[in-house]
Amino acid sequence: MEKAREVLKDVFGFQSFRLSQEKAISRLIVDNENALVVFPTGGGKSLVYQVPGLCLDVSLQITFHVCSFIYSPIYQGLTLVISPLIALMKDQVDSLVSRGVNAASLDSTQPPERSKWIKAEVLAGKMKILYVAPERLNNEGFVNMMTQVKISLLAVDEAHSRFAVELDVERVLCLTATATPSVSADICSSFLIAKEGVFSTPVFRPNLSLRIEVAETLDEKIDRVVPLLKTRTGPSIIYVTLQKQTEEVANYLMPHGIDAMVYHAGLPSDRREKIQTAFMESKDGVVVCTIAFGMGIDKADIRQVIHLYMPKSLENYSQEVGRAGRDGVTSTCVMFLSSLDIPTLEGFCRGDTCSKQDLELWLQEVATKVPAPDGTLDFNHYKQGKDYDIRANVLGLCYAHLELDHGYIRAITPFYSFYEITPLNSSRIFSDNSQIGKVIRTYWRRKSATGKHEIDIVDAASRAGVDRADMARHISNWELDGSAEVKASQVRARYTLLKPFEKTAASIRALADEMHTRMLKQEEDSVKKLRQVIAFAIDDDCLAHNLAKHFGNEDAVPNDMCGSCTFCTTGQSVEFTLKSPTVVHPKQIQAVLDACPIRDDPRLLARMAFGVTSPRLTANKWSTSHTLFGSMVNVDFGHLVQAFDAECKKVGYQSLEVTTATPSSSKKRSQSQISSNNSNTNRFNNRGRGDSKYKRGRWN
Template identity: 40%
Template sequence: MDDFDFDDVFDDVDEAKLEQLERPTKRQKSAHSTENAQEVNQSHQALAERLLNEKFGYATFRYEQAGAIQRVLAGQNTLVVFPTGAGKSLCYQIPAIAFPELDKADGTREPDVAGVTLVVSPLIALMKDQVDALRKRGISANSIDSTKSWDELQNIYASLRRSQLRILYCAPERLNNEGFIETIKYVPGGIRLLAVDEAHCVSEWGHSFRPDYLKVARFVEEIKAERVICLTATATPRVAKDICKIFKIEESCVFKTSSYRPNLKLHAQAIDFTNETQPWMDMMFGVGASGSKTEDDKRFEALFKFLRDHPGPTLVYVALQHQAEIHAEVLTRHGFNAAAFHAGMKTEEKTRIQGGFMASQINIVCATIAFGMGIDKPDIRNVVHWDLSSTVEEYSQQIGRAGRDGKTSHCMFYLTPSSFYLREVFARGDLPSREALKRLMLDILSHATGKLVNEVFKLSHYSQGRDFDIRPSPLSIVYAVLELHFGLFRAVTPEYSSYKFEATKAYYSKSDQSREARAVFTSAVKKLKFHDIDVNATARTMGLNRLDIVKKLNQFNERGMIKLQTKGIEHRYLILKKLPETDEELEAVVDKLYTDMVGQERDAIRRGREVMDLITGSRCFARSLSEHFGMSLPNGKTNCGHCTFCYTGRPVRAPSRRLTNTTRATIQGVLNSTGVRDDPRFLARVAYGIKSPRVTALKLDKHSAFRSLANHDFDHLVREFTAACAASGTVTGGG
């Protein structure tokens, strides 16, 4: 057993209540602290095991679950690194339902101030699956997401107010919602536990860094969460260290389990295309030379055979949305029960597909990475990778969805001449030109003109992405770098630029006579069906705090007095120090930003090559996978004995991609087609087949020039277009 300080069990008690408790003197505490800690620890363990059996039907904990739960119940921040399917969610679900029983046992809280466990999770699909499973077990859980109706949200808020909700799920983006933040601050009993799922997203060194996750750490402080548990299946040692630093997790509170799964058979197969004269990009993007679907791709023949040899529920992962649709159509035409799933589908359709797969009414789902996160279907027999995974972490996470019931399952990875092309398309699309970054910085500074340190400025990311040809994700990372590395400003809660509401009968009674309520009644102007209110102007006119008015609008909404609608997010930043003023200062920031983003692009390409190296290396797949996460195979094994390398004793040789030499005529053809001369990297993107806000705005993704030079080396294209633009006198450099 691990020893804990006796005071830890009282971390959630206010000082007034602590003074009312009979507490030992220092001498008594010193003499009995170890004994008391052991008693508390044993009590927590017994409670956790009972709840595991009663609520979840398991006799014992697996892996490091028990240790992680003990730490959480003792009030300590904790990190859990378990492979997909190893039961990470129990590490916060058991404490969530244990807290009320602990409160009753020590008498420190009343039932109506039991608090809630808040789970920050990235996908609606995960939330839905988890909530459904918990409710079937009689555990009060819900999620706040974009699919919820107004009435459903009112019920959730009412449950929070009455302390009837044990677990609430939300996306990290929800932390941008100022109304949500204000509501959470006043939940009776507070946030007992904040669970951060997919915690690797908080690390800049993680394989899927998301700036929105940076706000989670600040959110912990703002809402005064009692404790935090971070969960991930894909943390390398470097990422785990970063998570611990961000959330103040001690080394003794890190729990890891090997990613090795002996029931998973890891296969790989190299395939070249049947028709050597047919461009491989046509094969990839769904139309053959004759205009027919690409069923002559050898991978389809191999896939048909694989699925017939290995029947059962199957996930086929592809890189592009339209690939998912094409594959589902082709498989269906050949007698397989298949459906497509991707982020571009309507929510209702995605819900139907997910439900059908979970209920075994759909046997095969052809999907992008949007499918599978949090899907707890134990009998998935196969996972197929049609295209190269973006990272080893992503590959590990996806194959981990197979065989959770412990039975033999098969994971197939296909390699083709085009395997690395799509990875380059995704990686290269996130790096803007240096000139675009400079213009972005000038725009940021223009919005902050006249503002002093500790003042706030506002702007629209959407407008900047469109105006400076930067995708949303890299744009968010730019702001994260400006905050983390330069310390120029700090992101604060964004504001909605527009508030309007539909009033119900209860609104017109005007029974609430607080200053904030009177301000709403006075300032809201009815226009046909809706009332409009300018929150900022109302705050200034009435001498009130803007957040207090927002809080009152949300209270009205929660009580059913109004049906509130918000739109137009304006991002807000608090200036922390003097912003760049001279050209030299500006250039220094732009240089650092651009250097960082070049490094991120190289890192993304390197991560893709790591996947290729794992599949084509001269060693056991499972061993390479374990060592990537700083672990080894169990019992000193050097080989798993059941991957393609172990079966054959030789590496898989990927067919080489045949590149075409660039000519002056091909470069000039793109120049003539687009008429663009101001951004060499933009021209290279068009020619290579990479979408961006500007490409879409100019509709060049529909033009014959788009993807016309995909058989060329991207870096060489940038150099050629840089020279061509310089010769025209439009720009002096590329990027």
């Protein structure tokens, strides 16, 4: 640990570690064991991997890769950090480089020259800390490069246990800002972390004043917020739920002399970056944003965090208020409760669930897929999402369910099926007379006059009778030795088949029923989390103590009273009563029915009315660009499903004709054809979504 203390002082300028940092670091570099660190936002998580990253030594070994016919060095000492936050990666890399540390990030925003230099530094053993986004683990070229590097420490803020196992990582550090005891137990189980390897810091921050306000309308909220903003002594963040609310709230604030910035995920990336930079540099800036803002923000002097609309969970709330007052100065965190907001939030809790029929059809494709010669299955998740109208996050959970609960499959490194190759050293590539080199040149096609070529390696490998993985590895080696620039696309998830699927219609239907029931339970769990926020806000208890209890820190708040929250300063809890949900209006229901001919999926109609998009809605232009999308956002989502189910039942769940425009013709097909088949297999084949012959609307 002496070296760790020297690094802390000489590189980072700190005289001592904070809280549990030293114990966690000792666990990694002295005990050589995995660890879980649960520190609140701003609690110093980054030092727990940055310091070990500079303490682990480099040593050289030599290995031989037959496929590339080159000697490749394997180095120890690299710390690999997996983070979904490009802004955070950039800030931390800039900070490390300014301290003389050789650190970098590989992300989609970098030019080819920069990426090439970073990869060369990694392979040369000179890179100490490398940041990458989770999707980089889907890149076979990156994984191939990592097999040539000994990773001494893998730092993850999400579960990537598969990657840690496949690359034989020496130590794993799991990082999270909030975790209940049950969540911590799940993480420890995945990464084999013993109880003594868990290090946590209570979420209680004595300088944060937690306040609750009750206001029904936006006008009432603005009336309360404006005086607060006018007395601010530093920057303020105002969180809303929907993207459209950011502009709406900013417009409400403007007449009061408050020029607020607007930030949400729907803005162009350059615009988001400009806003974030302006906020980081401001002395008293105000930003109205969705939860897309704040991820990776490390600004010490934020004086106010205002939840104009209620957060969806206490985990979200804790992370978001944790962005205030990181400098230790008193800061105010206000959360508004409004009955009018509850249906919207509950609707988003329920909007992910797909139809049971679509789930059954997806399972049919997965179960009947013929494995590759190596026993693996691969699928294009993007295409499946469109074909079966399953949102990306839900589809990922479906595959996880097949793996973790039923043991049918095990996720392994995905691969890309298309590669764009731009030769930089043409003589090297065109003189490559290896079998794989010849196959690549035979099946690639010239893409442009600039010398770019494109190849579908799945198709090429099948036609040439070679291994697809060998082709991908060969292309990766061209990139690594500087012979070509390579851009991969069309990712395919890959799984090892552990045991055969049961393929009968009855077994597939039973599994679909079970998974759909699980989705419905997940809905209820999400609603319960939302209700926990309400219970927290109106409980007859200190808010800080109540929050700490939720995360298992019952003794964090001295005497169970913070002295500054709404309860502590008023001596009483907030009065708040939920009102009855808005009644479903028949004319609004009919308007949606007139606009959307789908009758086989009541939930899809409910999502359109409520404003929750899906692949099928987007493809048919019934989503964000449609005037009726979100027209019933204030109605209880469950009531919408019931109302549309009643309408679909009247026509036997048979959709009206959907017109699909093509360049040469206009095709029509009635979904009544679908239900005429008796067996699950026939219904799947006749509906045609398994082989993409049938399109429900415009997919192109």
